[in-house]
Amino acid sequence: MKRGALLASLVFVVAGCTDARQRAAVRAVEVRVGAKATCTKSPRFTNTTVFVCDVKRGGALCDRYRATLTREGFTVKPEARRVDCVLPPS
Numbered sequence: 001m002k003r004g005a006l007l008a009s010l011v012f013v014v015a016g017c018t019d020a021r022q023r024a025a026v027r028a029v030e031v032r033v034g035a036k037a038t039c040t041k042s043p044r045f046t047n048t049t050v051f052v053c054d055v056k057r058g059g060a061l062c063d064r065y066r067a068t069l070t071r072e073g074f075t076v077k078p079e080a081r082r083v084d085c086v087l088p089p090s
Contacts, residue, residue, distance in 0.1 A: 025051035025067040028074035032065075039067065040087050054085050061085065 022042050029037040039053040049069040053076075054062040062085040067074045 021048060021069065022051060025053060025069070025074055028067050029053045029055065029065050029076050032076045033063070037065070038087065040089075052079070052088055054087055056085060057082065 019042070022039055025039045026037050029039065033055050035055045037053045037055045039051040042048040042051075051067045053065045053067055055065065056062050061082045063078065064080040064083050065076050066079050067076050
């Protein structure tokens with residue numbers, strides 16, 4: 001019984017960490033670019049450190065950025081300009 005409760009609590013903690021990383025990636029891109037961003041989601045039970053993010057630039061076009069988690073925080077680099085606003089599957 002205790003083992004099941006421990007496993008359930010671990011699942012919630014891990015799930016919360018990955019969501020927090022995605023939100024942090026979105027914030028890092030938004031701060032760098034100055035516009036609203038959307039980023040790929042973290043697969044559950046993995047330590048995702050790289051997120052692909054889109055920033056709408058008008059019409060159906062977006063600029064794509066890569067946000068990489070480092071020890072100092074997120075490094076945000078442009079990947080492509082004026083591309084479709086479809087993120088790769090997570």
